[in-house]
Amino acid sequence: MQVTSSVRQPLVTGGKTYHDVTHDVSRQVEGKPSMLWFLAFLTAAGVLALGSIALIATLWEGIGMWGLNKTVGWAWDITNFVWWVGIGHAGTLISAVLLLFRQKWRTSINRAAEAMTIFAVICAAMFPVIHMGRPWLGAYWALPLPNTFGSLWVNFNSPLLWDVFAISTYFSVSLVFWYIGLIPDFATIRDRATGLRKTIYGALSFGWDGAAKTWMRYESVSLILAGLATPLVLSVHTIVSFDFATSVIPGWHTTIFPPYFVAGAIFSGFAMVLTLMIVTRKVFKLEDYITIGHIELMNIVIIITGSIVGIAYITEFFIAWYSGVEAEQYAFINRATGPYWWAYWSMMTCNVISPQLFWIKKIRTSIVATFILSIVVNIGMWFERFVIIVTSLHRDYLPSSWAMFYPTWADVGVYLFTFGLFFTLFFLFAKFFPVINMAEVKAVLKSSSEKVEK
Amino acid sequence: MERDTHFILGVYEDEDVLLHAVEKVRSNGVKIHEVYTPYPIHGLEDVLGYKRSRLPIAAFLFGMLGTTLAMTMQFYMMSFDWPMIIGGKDYAAFPDFIPVGFEMTVLLAAFGMVGVFMISSNLKPWAQPRIFDIRSTDDKHIMAIDIANNSAMDLERIKEILKSSGATEINNKSFE
Numbered sequence: 001m002q003v004t005s006s007v008r009q010p011l012v013t014g015g016k017t018y019h020d021v022t023h024d025v026s027r028q029v030e031g032k033p034s035m036l037w038f039l040a041f042l043t044a045a046g047v048l049a050l051g052s053i054a055l056i057a058t059l060w061e062g063i064g065m066w067g068l069n070k071t072v073g074w075a076w077d078i079t080n081f082v083w084w085v086g087i088g089h090a091g092t093l094i095s096a097v098l099l100l101f102r103q104k105w106r107t108s109i110n111r112a113a114e115a116m117t118i119f120a121v122i123c124a125a126m127f128p129v130i131h132m133g134r135p136w137l138g139a140y141w142a143l144p145l146p147n148t149f150g151s152l153w154v155n156f157n158s159p160l161l162w163d164v165f166a167i168s169t170y171f172s173v174s175l176v177f178w179y180i181g182l183i184p185d186f187a188t189i190r191d192r193a194t195g196l197r198k199t200i201y202g203a204l205s206f207g208w209d210g211a212a213k214t215w216m217r218y219e220s221v222s223l224i225l226a227g228l229a230t231p232l233v234l235s236v237h238t239i240v241s242f243d244f245a246t247s248v249i250p251g252w253h254t255t256i257f258p259p260y261f262v263a264g265a266i267f268s269g270f271a272m273v274l275t276l277m278i279v280t281r282k283v284f285k286l287e288d289y290i291t292i293g294h295i296e297l298m299n300i301v302i303i304i305t306g307s308i309v310g311i312a313y314i315t316e317f318f319i320a321w322y323s324g325v326e327a328e329q330y331a332f333i334n335r336a337t338g339p340y341w342w343a344y345w346s347m348m349t350c351n352v353i354s355p356q357l358f359w360i361k362k363i364r365t366s367i368v369a370t371f372i373l374s375i376v377v378n379i380g381m382w383f384e385r386f387v388i389i390v391t392s393l394h395r396d397y398l399p400s401s402w403a404m405f406y407p408t409w410a411d412v413g414v415y416l417f418t419f420g421l422f423f424t425l426f427f428l429f430a431k432f433f434p435v436i437n438m439a440e441v442k443a444v445l446k447s448s449s450e451k452v453e454k
Numbered sequence: 455m456e457r458d459t460h461f462i463l464g465v466y467e468d469e470d471v472l473l474h475a476v477e478k479v480r481s482n483g484v485k486i487h488e489v490y491t492p493y494p495i496h497g498l499e500d501v502l503g504y505k506r507s508r509l510p511i512a513a514f515l516f517g518m519l520g521t522t523l524a525m526t527m528q529f530y531m532m533s534f535d536w537p538m539i540i541g542g543k544d545y546a547a548f549p550d551f552i553p554v555g556f557e558m559t560v561l562l563a564a565f566g567m568v569g570v571f572m573i574s575s576n577l578k579p580w581a582q583p584r585i586f587d588i589r590s591t592d593d594k595h596i597m598a599i600d601i602a603n604n605s606a607m608d609l610e611r612i613k614e615i616l617k618s619s620g621a622t623e624i625n626n627k628s629f630e
Contacts, residue, residue: 017593018492018592018593019592019593022492022592022593144527144531150536151535151536152536153531153532153535153536154531155540156528156531156532156550156551156554157532157540157541157543157547157550158540159553161554162553162554162557165553165554165557165558166553166557169557169558169560169561172561172564172565173560173561173564173565176564176565176568177564180568180571183577184492184493184591187583187591188492188591188592190591191585191588191589191591191592192592203579203580204579206572206577206578206579206581207576207577207578207579207580207581207582207583208577208583208591209490209583209584209585209590210490210491210492210590210591211488211489211490212488212489212490212491212495212498212499212502212504213488213499213504213575214575214577215491215493215494215495215498215499216494216498216499216504216507217507217509217571217574217575218494218571218575219494220507220509220510221509221567221568221571224509224510224513224563224567225564225567225568228513228560228563228564229560229564231556231560232557232560235553235556235557239553242553438493439492439493439494440493442492442493442593443493443494443495446468446469446470
């Protein structure tokens with residue numbers, strides 16, 4: 001038995017019993033959706049519909065619809081890709097790394113965070129796929145398929161190809177991890193339901209019966225999947241950073257990129273988890289499960305990763321000066337004072353200064369402040385990728401090639417499309433799936449609740 | 455009496471009571487069919503005397519298969535089938551093959567292990583589970599005892615043991 005100190009804050013408040021956990025979480029799956037949910041869902045679906053106009057235009061006309069030019073050949077598309085992949089890091093981090101570290105507070109938030117991960121990775125994958133121009137032929141460019149050119153294979157020396165493997169592995173392993181966790185909870189809903197719902201959730205629950213032997217295997221599978229997912233989550237953003245670090249563009253060609261990108265990914269991922277969880281706990285009345293304590297702990301992760309990101313920015317600057325490479329020095333001075341100074345300083349303010357506010361206990365335990373800052377962090381992280389990508393490219397090797405990047409309506413529209421997709425999927429998940437891992441919360445209830453049954 | 459059809463069920467409310475109950479029931483010579491719980495209880499598999507799961511071994515073997523496949527594929531394609539010098543690197547640029555090697559190791563290990571788990575625990579969308587007590591996915595722990603397996607013992611004696619071990623309810627359940 002694990003003994004939890006009585007000094008610790010309870011993880012679940014409100015004196016919940018096991019049955020209360022089942023009821024509180026299943027309630028929103030079983031009940032009719034609220035007006036608020038319909039409104040939110042329709043807004044998201046509307047944004048999705050609006051954005052798909054831009055997507056269809058891009059696919060129809062080609063990527064000339066975007067504001068790219070000869071000098072800035074990568075801009076919003078790859079910025080959005082890295083941004084979404086970064087957000088997609090929190091879920092697996094919460095469920096895998098915190099499982100290995102035996103952090104029990106993860107149990108109330110891991111389900112929704114993993115769902116967010118999966119949806120964010122889907123949104124991220126949209127961008128390289130669209131950027132192929134003719135995605136229906138993309139399988140030949142991205143996968144080692146035999147073809148009529150000899151076979152001429154894909155290039156395994158390229159980080160772009162490693163990305164294909166990393167992201168598809170990450171997506172499928174996260175999906176399996178998430179679904180294994182859902183099976184016992186689907187069984188709970190099945191056993192409460194009748195009629196059609198019983199059939200549907202019965203199929204989704206894969207015939208789960210909760211036998212001790214199955215639980216033993218389930219625990220074993222969870223632990224190994226966590227062990228596999230931990231290096232996997234670190235490898236994904238490392239490989240994303242290789243897309244830049246292995247090229248010879250000043251401002252990209254640095255060895256600090258992998259750890260710096262991973263820290264940034266966790267930073268933005270936790271911010272997005274907070275944005276979503278603060279809304280979810282309110283709408284579904286789950287304040288007893290996702291407590292201020294949870295929000296505070298996530299804010300602490302944001303301080304740590306935000307500080308790592310801040311140190312990385314300063315280190316990059318220092319190394320540019322210390323290396324004595326003029327091109328590198330110019331790239332960094334240009335970032336801070338060149339035509340994109342406003343993007344650089346937005347990034348600095350949002351990512352380096354704003355998370356430091358969480359040192360103040362009043363701010364990190366305030367829901368309103370956390371909500372605002374979580375959005376600020378994600379704006380900052382979008383600018384970080386924009387700064388790295390566009391400011392490094394827009395000053396080409398020849399001054400005659402110097403250019404600026406201006407987004408078109410299609411750039412904005414495709415970005416909106418992924419927002420619509422993300423929130424549509426998230427709202428569907430929140431309505432039809434149990435948003436909190438009931439079985440895992442029950443497992444920590446006895447040692448961490450204010451009062452248990454009897 | 456037929457096996458696997460008639461059961462006595464002990465219903466427990468608390469995980470610690472259940473753990474001691476399992477020990478007590480087994481030490482009294484009653485064979486437990488299975489225990490159904492709403493959430494994983496650590497130590498339950500030990501008191502039930504289950505052997506450790508061999509799923510980690512399956513994961514390791516599938517992982518090795520993934521590494522082998524990835525490395526064979528990359529060396530075949532890049533170094534033998536259509537060798538090309540890319541970025542001044544060797545035909546057999548081993549360091550470049552590590553990322554894909556790693557990803558395929560993880561992919562096959564995860565999917566292989568989960569596949570074995572699904573098969574060994576009979577988890578599939580069309581599976582019809584035998585539900586002993588519908589509350590076992592909510593808030594009750596259900597200990598199922600197969601009457602045919604304990605034919606040497608008196609039924610009343612088994613119920614008495616269950617009662618004294620802390621069961622709050624004792625029910626009978628029969629399947630067709």
